Amino acid sequence: MRTIDVGDVIEIVAEMVKEINYHLPEDVYHRLEAMGPLESSLTGKHILRELLKNADLASQKEVPICQDTGMVVAFVEVGQEVKLEGGLLTDAINAGVRKGYEEGFLRKSVVGNPLERVNTKDNTPAIIYYDLVEGDQIKIELGAKGFGSENMSRSKMLKPSDGRAGVIDFVKETVSLAGPNPCPPIVVGVGIGGTLDKAAQIAKKALLRPIGQHHSEASVILLEEELLEGINKLGIGPQGLGGNTTALWVNVEMYPTHIAGLPVVVNINCHASRHAKRVI
Amino acid sequence: MSEIKRINLPLTDEVVRSLKAGDNVLLSGELYTGRDAAHKRLIEAIDANQALPLPIEHQTIYYVGPAPAKPGEVIGSAGPTTSYRMDDLTLPLLERGLKGMIGKGERAEKVIEGMKKYGAVYFAAIGGAGALIASTIIKKEVIAYEDLGAEAIHRLVVKDFPAIVVIDSEGNNLYRTEREKYKGE
Numbered sequence: 001m002r003t004i005d006v007g008d009v010i011e012i013v014a015e016m017v018k019e020i021n022y023h024l025p026e027d028v029y030h031r032l033e034a035m036g037p038l039e040s041s042l043t044g045k046h047i048l049r050e051l052l053k054n055a056d057l058a059s060q061k062e063v064p065i066c067q068d069t070g071m072v073v074a075f076v077e078v079g080q081e082v083k084l085e086g087g088l089l090t091d092a093i094n095a096g097v098r099k100g101y102e103e104g105f106l107r108k109s110v111v112g113n114p115l116e117r118v119n120t121k122d123n124t125p126a127i128i129y130y131d132l133v134e135g136d137q138i139k140i141e142l143g144a145k146g147f148g149s150e151n152m153s154r155s156k157m158l159k160p161s162d163g164r165a166g167v168i169d170f171v172k173e174t175v176s177l178a179g180p181n182p183c184p185p186i187v188v189g190v191g192i193g194g195t196l197d198k199a200a201q202i203a204k205k206a207l208l209r210p211i212g213q214h215h216s217e218a219s220v221i222l223l224e225e226e227l228l229e230g231i232n233k234l235g236i237g238p239q240g241l242g243g244n245t246t247a248l249w250v251n252v253e254m255y256p257t258h259i260a261g262l263p264v265v266v267n268i269n270c271h272a273s274r275h276a277k278r279v280i
Numbered sequence: 281m282s283e284i285k286r287i288n289l290p291l292t293d294e295v296v297r298s299l300k301a302g303d304n305v306l307l308s309g310e311l312y313t314g315r316d317a318a319h320k321r322l323i324e325a326i327d328a329n330q331a332l333p334l335p336i337e338h339q340t341i342y343y344v345g346p347a348p349a350k351p352g353e354v355i356g357s358a359g360p361t362t363s364y365r366m367d368d369l370t371l372p373l374l375e376r377g378l379k380g381m382i383g384k385g386e387r388a389e390k391v392i393e394g395m396k397k398y399g400a401v402y403f404a405a406i407g408g409a410g411a412l413i414a415s416t417i418i419k420k421e422v423i424a425y426e427d428l429g430a431e432a433i434h435r436l437v438v439k440d441f442p443a444i445v446v447i448d449s450e451g452n453n454l455y456r457t458e459r460e461k462y463k464g465e
Contacts, residue, residue, distance in 0.1 A: 041462060043444075050406055050442075058357070058411035067347040067357040067410040067430075105356055107347040107430055117317070119429060148362045148384075148407065162430035180455050181362050181385035235463035239406060241383065241444065242458025272408045 001083045002136035004280060006092035012140065012278050013096025018074060018104035020144055020274035021064045024055040027210040028187075028273050029247045035185065044243030048185075051238075051271055066272045067136055069106040072097050072126035090128060093140075093147035099121040109147070129201060136233030141208050143275040149186060149268040152178035155200060158262040166228060167192060167264050168257050175247065175267040180240020183270035185210065185248045188231065191265040195253035202253035203267035208275045211249040224250045248273075282352070289438075291379040293318070299401050299445045301331055301452035306410040306440040307403070310384070311340040313434040318425055319369040322416050325374045329396055333424030334433060336373055340380030344419075345430040355420045355436075358412030360384040363402070367391050374398045396451045404444035404454075416441040 029052070034050040058065040074093055086092075101108055101123040107124040126142075154174045158166045166170075171190055178186075191203030214221045227250040236241025248271065257263060287295060288310030299305070306313055312334050314322065322341070325332055343363055347356030363383030367390070370381070374394040384407040395402065419437035426432050446454045 039457070043458070047406055050409055050412065052385060054406075054409040054412040057415065061350075061411065063350060063353075063411050063414070064347045065359040065411060067359055068361070068407045069347060105348045105350045107345065107356070109345075115323075121429075151362065179459070180404070181364065233464050235459040236463065237458065237462055239404065240386075240455050240459070241404075241446075242462045244462055253399055264423065270408055 001081050003083045003085055003136055004138060006084055006086040006089055007023065008093040008280060009089065009138070009140070010099060012280060013093055013142070014100035014103065016140070016142060016184035016276050016278060017097060017100035017106065017144060020276050021069045021106050022062045023059045024065055024272065025210070025275060027133050027212055028248065029055055031211045032185070032271065035245045035248065036137050039144045039238065039243050039245045041221060041237055043241050044238040044245055047238035047241065048245065051110070051259045057058050064106055066146060067107055068146040069101070070146045070274065071110055072123065072143040073145050073204060074128045074140060074160055075131070075208065076125055076128060077131045077133045077139040077180045077200060079137045080132055081136040082138060087278045092124055093128055094124040097126050097201035121278035136280040138181070139275040139277065140280070141275070143208050145269050146272065149270040152182040152266070153203075153267045155196065155263070155265040157196065160260070160262050162262060164223065166262070167223075168230060170232065170264055171266050175236070175268070176234050178268060179236055183272070184236055184240060185238055185245045185271050187269040187271075187273045187277055188227065188247050188254045189267040189269065190227070191252065191267070192252065192254045192262070193257035194263060195257075196263055199263040199265040200267070202255055203265040205274065206253040206271045207267055210275070213275070215252055219244065220252050221256060224252050227252070249267070289340050291340060291381070292338065293399055294451050296379050296401050300450055301445055301448045301454040301457070303445040305403065305445060307340075307443055307445050308441070310435060310437050310451050311342050311380070312423070313344050313346070313436060314341045315343050315345050315431055316365055317428050317431040318433050319366050320423055323369045323372055332376070337377035338379050340382060341373070342436065343381070343383035346414070347430070348380060355414050355417050356415045358417060359410035360405040360407055363387055374400055387447060392447055392451050392453065394412050395447060395449055398463070399449050401445055401449055402447040402448040405441070405443045409439065412442065
């Protein structure tokens with residue numbers, strides 16, 4: 001057994017939320033840089049350049065890339081040989097969010113009761129998913145999820161006979177309906193299979209996988225590539241003002257499902273795709 | 281991209297009529313912030329025949345909930361939020377003389393009809409360029425609903441705030457026309 005003090009988790013999470021909000025992750029930055037010259041709309045090219053300028057300024061001044069500094073979503077893998085000390089892990093993650101958002105001058109966007117809508121004033125609670133795994137480490141992968149793009153996400157319980165083509169149609173339809181609203185160029189996370197909730201969870205997890213890093217299975221890579229190409233033919237372009245850079249990347253995750261079903265969830269992220277991973 | 285037009289705020293009727301979908305503008309002068317919760321309160325005030333806490337006539341509302349300002353800064357990052365959430369709460373403001381709206385994303389048909397009827401223009405700012413946009417904001421003061429925090433109504437003074445006319449007072453909509461041009465490319 002290895003002992004980990006949850007106090008370490010607080011500090012690490014606080015650092016992570018500040019870092020991802022100030023510094024656009026390298027994978028996203030490089031992808032924006034690479035896609036600029038390929039954009040055929042002049043307005044589109046201009047917008048892509050402005051986004052890089054914005055990222056540079058935010059990084060240099062250590063201010064948020066975007067004022068919607070998001071709701072924190074964390075995927076946490078806990079090794080079965082870890083012994084936690086000093087309190088509950090969930091409390092520590094939320095304490096890290098609280099500390100990071102306060103210290104970092106990040107916007108607190110979380111409301112408690114969703115119908116009464118009173119701000120919790122510290123951006124907690126985070127959405128946390130746990131997995132028990134082998135080993136004696138804790139891996140924390142988290143994102144700061146903006147809601148302009150979250151609001152444009154959709155789910156559908158397809159029929160098994162709808163198959164791959166049905167999935168492609170639904171993803172493209174979702175991006176098309178979203179149009180300019182989720183701040184394109186977007187990153188698209190697609191969850192296929194499982195149950196309604198599992199598909200949503202893996203779609204979210206897909207958004208945390210870095211741009212440029214495909215799925216491990218060849219057939220899924222082909223689907224990711226076909227989706228990206230199809231989405232970039234929709235004409236939406238940067239900020240929805242026309243062009244061929246509608247999506248920066250598409251990540252697909254799959255899970256076994258029931259003989260009667262084919263759940264699909266499309267989770268959209270804006271170009272400020274803020275994500276990071278740490279191992280303790 | 282079209283030549284850049286420098287526009288002073290508040291907007292006169294003449295300027296509103298001269299702005300066309302696709303125009304790149306730099307806005308200077310005063311505007312008001314307001315998003316979901318503030319709009320809800322404004323409409324409640326109108327429904328209850330109460331006076332509004334801001335002068336609506338000829339003014340521009342920016343749909344934004346800024347990040348907190350760091351010490352020494354005027355404002356934190358301050359890019360636009362998605363506009364459609366204000367669609368059901370916009371007509372009463374247009375009726376009372378609102379001339380400009382700044383946000384991002386599509387508007388409902390009824391808002392576009394209202395813009396044509398009363399003469400108003402809808403600008404898009406670059407969503408997610410919050411740090412860049414904040415650098416064009418030179419003054420900020422809370423004028424109403426302080427309890428709403430980032431969602432309170434602020435009066436901002438801006439200098440060369442970059443935006444694009446997306447829907448003009450004739451109802452021309454850049455989102456629709458431009459997307460068609462690049463479809464299938």
